[in-house]
Amino acid sequence: MKTSASLSSLLLATTTSAVHIPRHANTTEYSVKTPPLDTPWTYEVGTNPWPEYPRPLLERSQWKNLNGVWRHQNVSSLDAVNSPPVGQTLENAVLVPSCLESGLSGVQGEYMLYNWYSTEFTVPSDWTGENVLLNFGAVDYEATVFVNGKKAGFNRGGYFAFTLDITSYLTSGTNELLVFAHDPTDSDPYVIPIGKQTLNPSHIFYRPCSGIWQSVWIESAPANYITELNLNADMNGKVSGSITTSTNTSTSVEMTFTPRGGSGSSATHKCTSGDFSFTIDSPQLWSHESPNLYDIDIKVGQDQVKSYTGFRTVSRGVIDGVERPLLNGEFVFFMGTLDQGYWPDGLYTPPSYEAMTYDLKTLKKIGYNGLRKHIKVETDLFYKACDEMGLLLIQDMPSLRPSQTRTLKDCTEETILPNNAQQAEFQRQLQVLIKQFRNYPSIITWVIYNEGWGQITDPPYPEFGLTDLVLQLDPTRLIDATTGWYDHGAGDYSDNHHYANPQCGSPFYSIQSSPYDPSRIGFQGEFGGIGNNVSIEHLWNVQEAIDTINQTYEIDTTLAAWNYRGHELLGELRYQVQEYACSGAVWTQTTDVEGEVNGMLTYDRRFLRPDLAQWNADFGAIYDAAAGRSNSSMKLF
């Protein structure tokens, strides 16, 4: 077993001290490291971040949040995982959850490839006799977890939740939790889902996020507990799905549906674990305009959880001769932003729930009815917020190494693409994405590939097989197999990207995309992207990023010019809705990010570019044009 240099010195340093003084949660040693740009929430985060229950679709009453100040140490190799620093004091304080590269982490490091984390916790005394589950919202990229010195589990995949049953590792007193986080991002030879993270940021690719970036908590559950709830509720009141439990034994199930908001009566359904299907009479439907939800109390044997759902159907059909996406049987024009979910203070982790939902409220105020969550996955609370606020979501799979090349021995350049094993892992994680988020009513579409990033473009085209896999796990939504660039006919959408003006479901198209295919839904997966530079106090103050601002598709030198251009481009989109087969569009983007200055909001969220009255009117005209193309006598159910 090899031990890394810095870990050996750590072992040496601690073995020389006579008495071990645990300092796992010394909050006085933590402070925010001044980020290149802050937000109104940066200095309000404090040392108890993200206090909300993190898993609203499967909520247990007995839980304990482990977020807060932990200790952390950056080490130099993967071998360090073989020598967990049990009982030792790691070098620095860190705020969990946060990205190690963010100011909020208190570390703000670079090249955080190999990391130890430590904390301590006690199990509440009234949980005696129950199993204890340790939950992680997301750890980028691989996490190896030790409880009281014993390996309790491993997870691969930087965007997804995982749960470990740690009952057998616990002691009655203080328990020590160690996590080794390995995050190679885009270092060779790794080709893994990373979205826009890169170790070498430049213009549209940003500072990476490593380590524990979503909530960590423990909860108690009976020995036979729910491990998976898959539940879909449609516009006809049909509820279907499945419940899996930890022992795989057939267990009695009772589900009570209560309309949220007080009015209407509850309905209870009894069955056993495994697959279920039943009907609730005349439910109030969920839509972006009336986001009616039903709370669900679920009892499975001794396990009791709270969940919720929305009754709605996403489908596709021909309306007046045009392929359309349908919500509850009606054509709804999707008008969203490209939403990257980056924060100057927290990178992947929003400073708070309030900060996160500020973006969503702002988009609604401008007139958007949805957003495309771009090659990133958010905390479950984000999806809950969209369900409650009535925002339609297109969810991207985080892409593999985007647009990167490597130089071969003969000095030629090769596009970096996954090998077979890396492709298989991408496919596995795509399935994890679908399983974790398929119960959220606001998600209407899954995206597999963005602009060819990580997409093998030789036959057999991988997007066909991946589309089938997604459909097997979730036949209730539409699939945008390739948004932009290499479309070979898979999925429900014919999706073009073009800047700055849209070319949506129309007889003109950009060179990198294919012509509009009338057998699928005509869509503009990206357009807009017009920039407007701002003064230094609203910019990500990193010279390399500022130097790339001039790579923006278009810079409008005044705000009035920017709004004028917005009006022109939205007018062009309206025309394509009216005259051609455009069914939805995504404006780039919600906020500025690093060297990009094309947001509705600046990166610090302090300055809003759109002239609200004008943008409201322009979106209103687009929705009206779409309504004029809906023919209610031809609704397909």
Ligand SMILES: *[C@@H]1O[C@H](CO)[C@@H](O)[C@H](O)[C@H]1NC(C)=O
């Ligand atoms: C916490 O850290 C501060 C600053 O290093 C130190 O003065 C204090 O003694 C520590 N407290 C504990 C309980 O270790």
Ligand SMILES: *[C@@H]1O[C@H](CO)[C@@H](O)[C@H](O)[C@H]1NC(C)=O
């Ligand atoms: C973290 O460790 C890596 C080596 O794995 C090193 O390159 C990097 O500079 C370290 N970063 C910090 C902030 O110490």
Ligand SMILES: *[C@@H]1O[C@H](CO)[C@@H](O)[C@H](O)[C@H]1NC(C)=O
């Ligand atoms: C339950 O079934 C799953 C999937 O088939 C399997 O991975 C797991 O080991 C089973 N658990 C038990 C306790 O039998």
Ligand SMILES: *[C@@H]1O[C@H](CO)[C@@H](O)[C@H](O)[C@H]1NC(C)=O
């Ligand atoms: C954008 O503004 C910043 C400071 O406000 C300035 O340093 C930079 O040169 C500007 N870039 C462009 C392309 O206008």
Ligand SMILES: *[C@@H]1O[C@H](CO)[C@@H](O)[C@H](O)[C@H]1NC(C)=O
């Ligand atoms: C953009 O600005 C950088 C740094 O100022 C400069 O090196 C580069 O040539 C400029 N690029 C363009 C397209 O103007």
Ligand SMILES: *[C@@H]1O[C@H](CO)[C@@H](O)[C@H](O)[C@H]1NC(C)=O
């Ligand atoms: C709606 O569809 C019906 C049946 O196909 C057709 O007769 C009618 O002209 C259509 N109305 C509009 C406004 O397109």
